[in-house]
Amino acid sequence: MIDMEFKPIGKVHSPYKEKATAPIQPKYSDEFGKIEIFPEFADGLKDLEGFSHIWVIFVFHKSEGYDLHVKPYLDEEARGVFACRAPRRPNPIGMSLVKLENISDNILNIKGLDMLDGSPVLDIKPYVGDFDEFSDVRIGWLEGKVQQAPDKTGG
Amino acid sequence: MIDMEFKPIGKVHSPYKEKATAPIQPKYSDEFGKIEIFPEFADGLKDLEGFSHIWVIFVFHKSEGYDLHVKPYLDEEARGVFACRAPRRPNPIGMSLVKLENISDNILNIKGLDMLDGSPVLDIKPYVGDFDEFSDVRIGWLEGKVQQAPDKTGG
Secondary structure, eight states: OOOOBOOOSEEEEOSOOSGGGSOSSGGGOOOEEEEEEOGGGGGGGTTGGGBSEEEEEEEOTTOOOOOSEEOOTTOSSOEEGGGSOOSOOSSOEEEEEEEEEEEETTEEEEESOOOOTTOEEEEEEEOOHHHHOOSSOOBGGGTTTGGGOOSOOOO | OOOOBOOOSEEEEOSOOSGGGSOSSGGGOOOEEEEEEOGGGGGGGTTGGGBSEEEEEEEOTTOOOOOSEEOOTTOSSOEEGGGSOOSOOSSOEEEEEEEEEEEETTEEEEESOOOOTTOEEEEEEEOOHHHHOOSSOOBGGGTTTGGGOOSSOOO
C-alpha cells in the first residue's frame, strides 16, 4: 500500500493573506515573498541557487471540497476541474513557477508570488526550460483569453 | 489542521515497469501510454481535450526514503535533492508534462511518457505556455548537460 500522506517541507510567507487578493497566476505578480524550508530539510537546498526559476509544489490550504465542474475566472462557462487550475480540486495541490532571487540559509527569496501566506510546501524542483517547454501548443478554452488576464483577481 | 492525505484520482498505464528502463524526462520519450482516470472523477475531464499538453502530478510509488544530497544521472557530483528531479524526495511527488493525444471516456491517451506503470495520479492540470514559460533562465549545475542527455537512462 502506498503512503499517500505527505508532510510539509516548509511554508510560504506571502503578502496575500486571503484568496480574494491573490493573483491567478504568478506570471501576473511582481510581489516578493519567502519560502521557509524547515531546518531538517535545508541541506536539500544545496546547488539550487544556480537556478533562476523554481517550481513550488504546495497545498491550497484555504480550499475546501471541490466540484468536478467549475467556472474559471477567465470564462463564463463551467469547465472540467482538470481543464483549469482552480484551487478547489480533488487533491488541492498547486504548482507555482517563481523567480528565485536568492537563498539565505533556509529561506528562499522569491518573486512572482501567487501563493497564500502559510501555504504548506511539499516540494521544490528546479525549472529547466529544455524539459518544460514545448512548441505547437494548443490551450483549449483559454485560447484568446490569456492575454486579457488582469494583474490581480479574485480567487 | 490541514489534511495532507491525498487520494489517487487515477493511475498510469505505461510500458515502463521498472525504474531502470524509464527515461529521465518525458521530453526524451516517444512512448505512448494511458492515464486512467477513475470513473468518479471522469466528469472533471470536460474541456481538457482542447489542450495539446498536460501536467500530470503523480506519486513515485516505487521510491523508498530519500537523501537530502543525491548524485543525479547527469552529474558526477552530489546535489541538493531540491536542485534535481530525482524520484527519491521527502515527498515523492512527480510532475510530467506530456502530450495529450486524445481522450476516450475516462482514458487519456498520451505521448512522451516517463512514468512507471501503476503510478498513482494525484492531479491533471492544463499546460498553458503563457503561464509556464520564462525567458532569461539559468539552470545551475545542469548548464551544458541537458543537450547531452540520452534518449533513455537508468532511473
